[in-house]
Amino acid sequence: MAEKIREFKGRAVMPGKVSGEAVVSRQGFNTLASFQKGAMSNKKIIKCGDQNNADVYGKALSGKVLCLPKTIGSTTGGMVLQTAASMGAAPLAMLFSEKIDSLAAAGVILADVWNGNRIVTVDSLGAEFLAFVQHDQKIDIFDDGRVLVHQS
Amino acid sequence: MQKYSLQLTDEEKEILAGKQGETMRKALESVVLYGQIFGAEHLAPIGGSVHLVTSFGIPLLKPVFSLVDELIAAGLKTAKPFTVDPRPMDFQNVPANILEKFIFKKIMYGKQAQYEEQLRKVGLKDDKSFTCTCYMDEVGNIPRKGQILAWAESSAVVYANSVLGARTNRNSGLLELLCGITGRAPVFGLLTDEGRKADWLIEVKTKSLPEAQILGSAIGMKVMEEVPFVTGLTSFLGEELNQRVKDYLKDMGAAAASNGAVGLYHIEDLTPEALELSRGLLKSGYKTYVIDDAELKRVRDSYPLMWKNPAASPKICFIGCPHLSLRQIYEWLEHFETELKSSGKKKLAVTTVMTAAPAVVDAFRNDKDSYSRLTGIGARLTSICPLMYMNNPLCVKKAVMTNSNKLRTYTTARYFTDAETARIAVEGGIHG
Numbered sequence: 001m002a003e004k005i006r007e008f009k010g011r012a013v014m015p016g017k018v019s020g021e022a023v024v025s026r027q028g029f030n031t032l033a034s035f036q037k038g039a040m041s042n043k044k045i046i047k048c049g050d051q052n053n054a055d056v057y058g059k060a061l062s063g064k065v066l067c068l069p070k071t072i073g074s075t076t077g078g079m080v081l082q083t084a085a086s087m088g089a090a091p092l093a094m095l096f097s098e099k100i101d102s103l104a105a106a107g108v109i110l111a112d113v114w115n116g117n118r119i120v121t122v123d124s125l126g127a128e129f130l131a132f133v134q135h136d137q138k139i140d141i142f143d144d145g146r147v148l149v150h151q152s
Numbered sequence: 153m154q155k156y157s158l159q160l161t162d163e164e165k166e167i168l169a170g171k172q173g174e175t176m177r178k179a180l181e182s183v184v185l186y187g188q189i190f191g192a193e194h195l196a197p198i199g200g201s202v203h204l205v206t207s208f209g210i211p212l213l214k215p216v217f218s219l220v221d222e223l224i225a226a227g228l229k230t231a232k233p234f235t236v237d238p239r240p241m242d243f244q245n246v247p248a249n250i251l252e253k254f255i256f257k258k259i260m261y262g263k264q265a266q267y268e269e270q271l272r273k274v275g276l277k278d279d280k281s282f283t284c285t286c287y288m289d290e291v292g293n294i295p296r297k298g299q300i301l302a303w304a305e306s307s308a309v310v311y312a313n314s315v316l317g318a319r320t321n322r323n324s325g326l327l328e329l330l331c332g333i334t335g336r337a338p339v340f341g342l343l344t345d346e347g348r349k350a351d352w353l354i355e356v357k358t359k360s361l362p363e364a365q366i367l368g369s370a371i372g373m374k375v376m377e378e379v380p381f382v383t384g385l386t387s388f389l390g391e392e393l394n395q396r397v398k399d400y401l402k403d404m405g406a407a408a409a410s411n412g413a414v415g416l417y418h419i420e421d422l423t424p425e426a427l428e429l430s431r432g433l434l435k436s437g438y439k440t441y442v443i444d445d446a447e448l449k450r451v452r453d454s455y456p457l458m459w460k461n462p463a464a465s466p467k468i469c470f471i472g473c474p475h476l477s478l479r480q481i482y483e484w485l486e487h488f489e490t491e492l493k494s495s496g497k498k499k500l501a502v503t504t505v506m507t508a509a510p511a512v513v514d515a516f517r518n519d520k521d522s523y524s525r526l527t528g529i530g531a532r533l534t535s536i537c538p539l540m541y542m543n544n545p546l547c548v549k550k551a552v553m554t555n556s557n558k559l560r561t562y563t564t565a566r567y568f569t570d571a572e573t574a575r576i577a578v579e580g581g582i583h584g
Contacts, residue, residue, distance in 0.1 A: 085215075
């Protein structure tokens with residue numbers, strides 16, 4: 001059966017060209033609750049520790065393409081993202097269906113400017129993107145904010 | 153130099169070209185990129201002092217310590233002294249066994265002393281500046297109406313915007329410090345007139361004054377990060393923004409900020425911008441949410457019970473998240489004494505920890521008679537953050553009760569109204 005590919009277009013917040021596997025949170029993603037436990041244990045592969053998020057609880061986040069509406073929770077969220085990036089344990093990319101929130105924005109900026117760790121980030125991909133994308137699907141991200149979701 | 157979409161001053165362009173050093177360049181670049189993402193057209197000078205959210209020396213946050221070290225090495229500090237959220241530990245006044253203390257001191261907050269030293273070097277106001285209610289008179293970080301700020305603590309942000317009429321976005325930790333270092337904040341969102349307009353009309357139609365913590369929770373869950381304009385409260389609160397009303401709004405706002413992501417609310421005929429613009433603050437096409445007693449009950453009934461043993465008797469009671477005002481400490485003393493008298497008891501049955509800013513605690517301690525009455529009934533007074541206490545994996549297993557909806561949201565603590573809290577703290581059992 002031929003592979004189907006669906007294209008979405010968003011805004012490149014932290015541009016980059018990467019490919020990876022999707023992990024999908026359809027509800028607001030709590031950065032602190034998700035990364036805290038794994039980061040405290042200094043693990044290279046952090047699994048989501050947020051028991052309130054059934055979509056991604058227990059799933060590996062490091063090196064994945066995290067698809068989400070936006071981040072929620074503590075205003076330490078940005079620093080936690082920066083910390084995960086400096087440990088080499090952040091998501092490879094973050095794809096927001098909505099406009100990026102101020103906490104996630106701070107996180108990707110801090111990681112990029114202060115530590116040279118780019119988390120490729122695209123926002124405003126739309127509700128249809130989040131409804132379409134599934135765990136483990138291959139995703140290609142381009143500099144101009146184009147996102148290809150491989151539906152195999 | 154990278155091309156930015158913001159209009160920058162000559163000085164800002166020079167900083168971004170590295171004329172004031174590489175660290176200052178990175179600090180301003182972070183602030184500019186932050187503004188660019190949210191469509192800011194320019195940066196504005198910060199008028200008031202910064203308030204930081206990161207008060208804890210948790211070893212995990214290595215990049216934070218490195219960044220602050222970089223600021224120190226470059227000789228940079230905030231233009232005005234800043235305040236910061238509460239400290240995480242106080243073993244004199246907050247119960248902790250040997251193992252819990254070990255985890256607090258050696259694992260969780262092992263970098264506390266080092267981090268506080270860093271904060272002093274980049275502009276911390278003083279040793280009494282550790283509180284989430286920096287806007288209390290005794291603490292003194294009180295912004296004026298219209299003043300541009302860069303704060304991060306969510307309960308302080310919503311208070312500064314709503315009750316004081318100052319202007320700050322709900323910033324992430326570290327970004328607020330970088331705004332303070334550069335003396336600038338990007339103008340978008342709650343810094344703009346348009347961003348302060350209300351998306352929601354909230355009609356409070358209850359028979360009596362709603363519990364602040366549940367009303368805030370209901371509003372937060374409904375509007376999330378949008379701006380609500382609340383009617384129907386002045387019939388209970390009056391039209392004077394006195395300390396009692398400010399305390400009510402403090403607790404309501406903290407619940408709205410934590411149960412949702414509210415950064416600003418307006419209260420008809422009461423808060424500064426509502427007094428000036430009234431319903432003119434409502435955006436066209438605003439949504440409406442009616443809150444009556446049944447709706448408040450529905451919201452409260454939706455709170456999950458997270459205790460390991462749901463039938464347990466409470467072991468610790470936390471009152472003061474966000475930190476209590478001086479007036480609230482007196483009010484709780486009165487609540488407890490009334491409840492003890494009617495129960496024929498002398499002391500609280502549940503270990504009760506009340507939290508307030510260090511300067512507020514000092515002010516209460518100076519009233520020796522009242523302080524002696526409070527400690528005499530067994531209550532403890534501290535300035536820690538209960539959330540940081542509950543982050544300890546051993547403490548999180550305890551049956552902790554609280555009157556704070558913020559603490560309930562972020563931890564396993566069980567919520568009770570103020571009246572229930574006073575009764576249970578005295579009697580020790582929940583009785584349904």
